[in-house]
Amino acid sequence: MTNWGFHIAKSRIIDMDTADLGVYRKVAAKVPSAKLCLMCGACTASCTARNHTPFNLRKNHLLFRHGQFKGLAKEFDKCMLCGKCRLVCPRGVNTRALIYNMRMALDNLNYTRIKK
């Protein structure tokens, strides 16, 4: 078939009515401090992985909250669980436990992680 260069763009809108918001609820039940995140970005700013990759804990946490899991597993794999972010969080979010539990949840959902 001839490729005319046209394609249908997928919707970028977060649709909260179809999103699976229950996954985050389960994670938040395990790591209750996650609910306290203010989205201040201090974690992202201090993150060692962030210095060399586009990994953004704050933003990915938010997308996870809103049930937007696509691409997240690969992102969270960039985290070394070093815990530096936890030192700067003004709301005492247990960021390492949060990332770990989000990873586990994504594993259960069979989202592709970085190939070993």
Add this chain to the structure above:
Amino acid sequence: MTAVDVLVIGGGPAGLESAYSLANNGYDVAVLEKEKNICGHLNQAHSLFPNFQNASEVRSAMIDKMTHPKISIHNDTEAIRIKRDIDKWGVETGSGKEFMAPALLLATGFKSFDPKYKEELGYGIYDNVITTTQFEAMCQKGSIVSPHGQKVKRIAFLNCVGSRDEKVGNHYCSRVCCINAVKQSIEAKKVLPEADIYCFYMDIRMAGQFYEELYRKSQEVYNVNYIRGRISEVSPTIDKRLHVKCEDTLSQTPMKITFDILVLMTGIEASLGTVALGQQLNISGEYNFAKSLSLHMADNYSSHKGLFLAGTCKRPLTLPEAVADARSAAGEIKNYLKTLKQ
């Protein structure tokens, strides 16, 4: 003609608190209230932030204070014309009564922004778009229901309706609505523990003792969801729920979500009385709030001798702030009346 020491225009919390303080100092005070009942906007409150004290307790305490023998309350009495006679202020009311006193206190308060001017939010078009005042009435009844009878599963609160918005001519922040949205989100969860609560904000402004802690509690204990983004558009779904669009600015992605009820956190504007009397007295300042003589040094004074200002006729204030300002006004009036005697 009724002659007293101090005339208070406005029987809301500020006017009443000033009246009580002055009466306790031995002055005869007349309070002119245009409505049937005193206590102003407090009559529409169910519970008060940050401690969820029942508003009726505060109302009864205020009403009790008004039994002071030095205070006369005049309900259904709207001040229409104000005249300055040498050392006295004269007030004519809509019902044709006349009052006179050496000191006049303006405590004419605020009104809530009318959200019909924000047509895109659907107030007055869709029944389940309501104001914060209407939501408070639901909390008072202890039943939060959708006008269409559906089970209420999701409620949205939208901050800054009529505030921080050039489109309606109000550049300022109304200061109380963020705190009130957090309070009402918690109230919503108390009535409907299973419901999902969303609060849409541009900034969460929780300045003041215990307010930030209330915000934290709403997240930690009540699972309230905060979305940073202003709702740009509301439309009905086929089952008469509300389809809401905004940008989730923190993930830089557009968002859509359906609600059973949308609560508009309407801002504070100068009341009609504040506007009318302020213009008559030539003390109207920014956004038609009454202008004090000096914000830092003489905030209860106006540019006229013997005319004082208290409470939200000057600017948006929380209830404790308005009441504290009223006590301070009473102190200034006392000093003024003393200088007249000398």
